[in-house]
Every structure is written in structure tokens, then in C-alpha cells.
Amino acid sequence: MAIETKQLESMAYLSGLSVAELEKVSQHVFEKAVGRNELIVMEGEPAEAVYFVVSGAVKVFKTSAEGKEQILCILRHGDSFNDVPVFDGGPNPASAVAMTPVNLRGINKAAMPVILREHPNVATNVIRVLAEKVRHFVSLVEDLSFRHVTGRVAKLLLEYAGDHKGAGGEAKPRLTQQDMAAMVGTAREVVGRSLKALEEEGAIKVEHHRIVIANKEILEDMSGVSAG
Amino acid sequence: MHEMPLIRRELCNGCGLCVDVCVQTVLAMIDDIVAIVDAEHCGYCTDCEVVCPTQAIRCPYEIVFAEYYERRETILD
Numbered sequence: 675m676a677i678e679t680k681q682l683e684s685m686a687y688l689s690g691l692s693v694a695e696l697e698k699v700s701q702h703v704f705e706k707a708v709g710r711n712e713l714i715v716m717e718g719e720p721a722e723a724v725y726f727v728v729s730g731a732v733k734v735f736k737t738s739a740e741g742k743e744q745i746l747c748i749l750r751h752g753d754s755f756n757d758v759p760v761f762d763g764g765p766n767p768a769s770a771v772a773m774t775p776v777n778l779r780g781i782n783k784a785a786m787p788v789i790l791r792e793h794p795n796v797a798t799n800v801i802r803v804l805a806e807k808v809r810h811f812v813s814l815v816e817d818l819s820f821r822h823v824t825g826r827v828a829k830l831l832l833e834y835a836g837d838h839k840g841a842g843g844e845a846k847p848r849l850t851q852q853d854m855a856a857m858v859g860t861a862r863e864v865v866g867r868s869l870k871a872l873e874e875e876g877a878i879k880v881e882h883h884r885i886v887i888a889n890k891e892i893l894e895d896m897s898g899v900s901a902g
Numbered sequence: 903m904h905e906m907p908l909i910r911r912e913l914c915n916g917c918g919l920c921v922d923v924c925v926q927t928v929l930a931m932i933d934d935i936v937a938i939v940d941a942e943h944c945g946y947c948t949d950c951e952v953v954c955p956t957q958a959i960r961c962p963y964e965i966v967f968a969e970y971y972e973r974r975e976t977i978l979d
Contacts, residue, residue: 710922710923710925730919730922731919731922731923731952731953748952748953750919750953750955773922773923773949773952773953774919774922774923774953775922831965834965835965835966835967836965836966836967836970847962848962848963848964848965849962849963849965850948850951850960850961850962850963851948851951851961851963852951852957852960853962862952879968880963882905882945882946883905883946883961883962883963883964884905884963884964884965884966885963885964885965885966886966886967886968887965887966887967887968888968889968890967
């Protein structure tokens with residue numbers, strides 16, 4: 675059964691298409707419902723389709739041989755994932771899991787050349803979407819490769835730890851991972867990884883809403899701050 | 903006592919992603935605004951904060967030295 679054209683407008687690839695064009699493209703679009711924690715795409719597997727989030731939240735991630743996870747992005751309504759292998763013919767570059775019950779729309783790999791040939795506007799949209807993704811991932815690569823984020827997070831924790839009173843007696847604010855990311859100039863995903871790294875080194879313990887500095891010397895060492 | 907995620911009701915757009923992501927069913931939508939309905943079971947996983955598109959939920963951390971934390975807990979006990 676074809677999907678109503680109006681429902682396709684949120685798909686970034688199909689932005690700006692006429693109703694007639696959407697009707698034609700809708701023949702190639704399928705729907706899929708996924709339960710919470712269900713794996714949608716597995717890294718390394720042959721690619722079947724590009725997906726678009728209609729509702730819910732999807733986590734795209736890579737896993738190292740040691741089982742460490744690096745979140746690449748969290749996707750919501752209108753976002754696409756698994757784009758690249760549909761165009762380069764390679765395997766899925768990352769895994770994707772449903773964080774909530776998720777409704778998706780997808781376009782099979784085999785249908786994409788047909789759509790691009792018949793609707794050049796889609797190609798323009800695809801280029802824009804891929805360019806946005808390249809920009810996001812270049813920024814992430816920069817964070818992970820060149821910046822010593824873990825050291826800066828360690829330094830931040832040292833600065834904010836204590837009895838929660840600043841030098842002037844004012845209460846020190848509690849920090850979310852988003853706050854920490856903004857303060858050290860990185861992405862939230864990278865802060866999560868840094869906290870895990872600090873925990874593995876025995877410098878901190880994350881206990882519910884509390885980050886306990888278990889070993890100040892290790893934390894100072896990792897932050898590059900001399901213990902003096 | 904467990905701290906809870908902080909909800910800024912004025913920022914909540916009622917999308918319900920936080921409710922859907924919470925495996926402990928700590929959150930629920932009440933009059934289209936997220937609310938904490940089962941504080942006891944919150945494990946502070948921060949997934950609700952991660953999925954929120956409007957930053958209506960915040961999961962702030964208290965950062966303490968172990969010595970201070972242990973001393974304070976002893977006094978409170």
C-alpha cells in the first residue's frame with residue numbers, strides 16, 4: 675500500500691518535491707516499526723536500505739573489538755541514517771538501535787538509482803544531507819583525534835569538585851554532561867566516553883547523580899595538572 | 903536520597919520521547935507535559951536527557967571528592 679504523499683514531506687531526501695513527484699516516489703518507500711532496544715542496522719552487514727525516523731529516537735554507534743561503544747549521533751523525527759552504503763555499495767558503516775519504540779520509513783538500496791534518475795531534485799537533497807553529515811563527523815573526528823578531551827574533562831571535574839562552595843562562598847553549580855561538553859568545547863557523546871575512561875582508570879566513580887573523585891592524584895595526572 | 907532529573911516544564915514540547923526511552927517507567931506525560939511519577943526507580947541513566955529535543959530535561963551531577971563525600975555521609979548518618 676502506497677504511503678500518503680503528505681507524510682513523505684518530512685523525509686529530507688524528498689524536500690521540495692511536487693505532489694506528483696511524491697506520489698511516484700512513494701511507491702519505493704516502505705514503513706517499519708521497531709521496538710525499544712531493537713537493533714535496526716548492524717555494523718558490517720550488507721546494506722539494505724536508508725532509513726528516516728518518523729517518530730522515536732535512534733542511536734547510531736560503533737563498537738570496538740573490546741566492546742567499547744562510541745555514539746556517533748542521536749536521531750529524531752526527520753533524520754536519516756545508513757545513507758552511505760546505499761550509495762557506495764559497501765557494508766553498514768555503523769550500527770543503529772532504537773532507544774524508544776520507533777517508526778521508520780525506508781528506501782531500498784535497489785530503488786535509489788531509479789529515484790535519483792527520475793527526480794534530480796532528490797539528488798540535490800541527498801548531497802545536502804550528506805554534506806551535513808560529513809560536517810558533523812569531521813567535527814567528531816577532530817574531537818576524538820586531536821583534542822585531549824579526557825584531560826580537559828578531568829581538569830573541569832577538579833575545578834568543580836569540593837564542598838560545592840566557590841571561593842566567594844557561592845554554591846558551585848551541578849553540571850550535566852551537556853554542560854561539561856559546552857565547557858570543554860566538545861560533543862556530549864565525547865564527554866560520556868571521557869567519563870567512562872576516567873572511571874576505568876580509577877580516577878572517578880559515577881554513582882547515580884554524583885561523580886565522586888576516588889583518586890585525586892590519578893585525575894590530576896590525567897588532567898595534566900601538577901599535583902604540586 | 904536520590905536526586906532526580908530536573909524538568910523545565912516550559913521547554914517541554916510534549917513529544918514523549920523521554921517517556922518512551924525510560925525503561926524504569928519513571929516518567930509519564932500529564933496534560934502533555936513530562937512528569938516524574940516513580941522517582942524511586944530512577945537509575946539516572948540520563949537517556950531522557952539525551953533524547954529530549956528541547957533540553958527540557960537535565961540530569962546534573964554533583965561533583966565531590968571521595969573524602970568530603972564520605973565525611974558528609976557519616977555526619978548525615
